Amino acid sequence: MSFRKQRIAFVYDFDGTLAPGNMQEYDFIPKLKLTSKTFWNEVKRRAKDQQADEILAYMYLMLRKAKENDMRVTRQDFKQYAKGIEMFPGVSGWFDRVDDYAKEKGLIPQHYIISSGIREMLLGTSIANKFTDVFASSFMYDQHGVAEAPGLAVNYTTKTQFLFRINKGVRDICDNKKINQYIEADQREVPFTNMIFIGDGATDVPCMRLVKAQGGHSIAVYKPKTSKELAEQLRSEGRVHYVAPADYSKGKHMDKIAHAIIDKVAAYWAAKKL
Template sequence: MNEPKPTVALIYDFDGTLAPGNMQEYDFIPAVGKSNREFWSEANALAEEQDADMVLTYMARMIQAARSKGLSLRREAFRESGRRVALYRGVREWFARINDYGARRGMHIVHYINSSGLKEIIEGTEIAGEFRKIYACSFLYDVDGIAYWPAVAVNYTNKTQFIFKINKGVESVSDSKEVNRYVPEEERPVPFRRMIYVGDGTTDIPCMRLVKSSGGHSIAVYNPDQKGARRDMAQLIRDNRVNHVCPADYSEGSEMDLLVKTVIDKIALDYKLERMEAIRS
């Protein structure tokens, strides 16, 4: 009987990581008649005024702005917005190529989203089907299917909870019992050392630091069209928060492509050594 392949989890932020900018800026914000600056300024001002979480206030502003313009607040309307989100170069082809590479190295690659963006919009993108689970902000819907209240709000600190859910194989967002149950590290479905976290900004720093300090690999990406971005992101390496910094270009042969394949090679070799050591003991 063939032994199951060990799982490697690739965990991505979305905005600025797989797609340039914020997902609301492609369709939703123009539809409510706001500029990007206006919308985010209003959401942030509300957070400061009420001493509230900025993720919750942007979600509140989405509902308020859509209602004021008579726009649909149905799940499908948000998903329709997702169909207009542009992706970085090579993202569409990335998943199949990395899955195949991992399989040839004896690894099972699984992809996750861990985002402060909106799950419903991500579900409408052309790559939604590539992910085992999308952890992101989402709305509650009434009996008529209309969004009326936040269901999940993902900010920079509570993002880390989803790393532990992946680590322990607990996929439900609402389950707080199993994720807190003690499980020896070697019995967890996805050990931290077999995680690769990809993010671009401050909301990802706690996750990137957690994965790196726990033996995994963290990659900070930046918009390749933005001048000086690599220099700015290099500070994360100097601060010991990430392992690597590279452009958000996922095409074959790119720096990102070669880096992730090399990390998979390392994970595969480490796993082989672990197995050899286990046999000797």
């Protein structure tokens, strides 16, 4: 195996994939003295009225409502708002288990998040140090470190660019030159065949489909003990390979799927050496 081909990348959505609900609903929205339903309804209304992107609309509304409530919002504040986020079962031990198994098979594991949520919040979660990189929406800040405007909005279609950044090893989002340069397939940092995308819903479909079409693996998860109708629909439509409850505990279905994919990827590159 060449060094590059040994890398295997697990790429995750966050909201509804690694944690139930939306990250803003744990601490941030309650501090605005709003219900989650009220906040998201206003986001949708404003986006529709202005024909605006819903991600930009919710980021704008976060800052506007914070100002109305005299809430100063800094990077550190966002991290603090993430402390109460609860993960799905097994998430805390998932990354080390996957890493250990992948290494046993001669692979170099990496983990990434691609999320429409807030990057600064994601960096404040209990699992932030498990990721090679976190690609998500983020704010611009003034000279005092206070958020003043959206800086990067990651929606369901722009998510796909980050798959190519992982593939090519171009993680600086301001690097628009190298990401568009032609790179031979065998020179790319993480081949798509070594990529696993895990998401939960319609906003993940472009990433699911792209990874699957490029020879990688896509998994649709659903909240344990709830309907898996949407996830099964994604499989029946050819968007994903696998469907599983979002339970990342040892021995559960997700664990078995991950092991099977790792085995497959390791065997593929071992056969290429023959």
